[in-house]
Amino acid sequence: MKLEELTEKLRKFTEKIKDDEDYYLMQGMIYEGNWLFKLAIEVKKRETLEKRAIKSGIKAFLRWKAPEAVISAVTWQVRGYYMEEMFKPFYGIKKGSYVKKLLNHIANVLDKTGEIKFSDGSKYRLLREQKIRISAKISKDHLKIEVSPFRVIYHPFIAKLVGTDKIICPFCGKETYVYSGYCEHCNKQILTVCLNCRRITPIGEKCIHCGKPLKWVK
Numbered sequence: 001m002k003l004e005e006l007t008e009k010l011r012k013f014t015e016k017i018k019d020d021e022d023y024y025l026m027q028g029m030i031y032e033g034n035w036l037f038k039l040a041i042e043v044k045k046r047e048t049l050e051k052r053a054i055k056s057g058i059k060a061f062l063r064w065k066a067p068e069a070v071i072s073a074v075t076w077q078v079r080g081y082y083m084e085e086m087f088k089p090f091y092g093i094k095k096g097s098y099v100k101k102l103l104n105h106i107a108n109v110l111d112k113t114g115e116i117k118f119s120d121g122s123k124y125r126l127l128r129e130q131k132i133r134i135s136a137k138i139s140k141d142h143l144k145i146e147v148s149p150f151r152v153i154y155h156p157f158i159a160k161l162v163g164t165d166k167i168i169c170p171f172c173g174k175e176t177y178v179y180s181g182y183c184e185h186c187n188k189q190i191l192t193v194c195l196n197c198r199r200i201t202p203i204g205e206k207c208i209h210c211g212k213p214l215k216w217v218k
């Protein structure tokens with residue numbers, strides 16, 4: 001699937017979202033290695049309580065042919081529904097209006113700017129110059145898409161993990177911020193994971209944390 005095709009499908013799916021209905025939402029960046037990330041979004045419509053109760057009531061009746069079974073099945077659904085309500089943040093239940101805004105934003109990111117920002121302050125850019133990989137499952141009430149490769153442009157935690165916000169680039173010798181994992185001057189990857197202590201360190205002869213000679217995979 002091409003990017004244009006994906007954004008078109010994404011927009012069509014978004015149009016059908018109803019503002020006041022509930023949706024399950026999962027979104028994030030998955031690390032793929034080599035400082036590359038995959039954008040993953042999943043949206044699933046949450047059925048109303050009435051619909052769920054009726055469905056499971058009918059199922060129970062057909063199976064057990066007993067009113068008690070129907071009552072217990074419906075009660076179970078009601079309880080489950082309110083448990084979800086209580087733990088809303090963990091399930092990522094969002095109103096349709098919110099999901100709509102988010103998906104429209106994602107569609108714009110994919111076919112225009114290519115840059116996406118998350119609430120923790122991290123920023124990623126889609127690498128259009130590389131081969132774009134897309135996986136998409138889109139049906140009436142369910143959307144699951146994955147797009148890669150993205151590269152981190154800025155991440156507030158990187159400086160903390162490295163222990164400094166600026167280093168001298170081992171390739172071009174100029175001073176650069178570490179926030180993206182790449183040199184801002186020569187664009188080469190400047191950070192790696194030390195195979196000895198497993199911490200993020202600038203690429204060089206030795207790990208800055210444990211002092212062991214550094215081996216890295218490009």
Ligand SMILES: [Zn+2]
Pocket residue numbers: 169170171172173174176183184185186187188
């Ligand atoms: Zn450099």
Ligand SMILES: [Zn+2]
Pocket residue numbers: 194195196197198199201207208209210211212
């Ligand atoms: Zn180390």
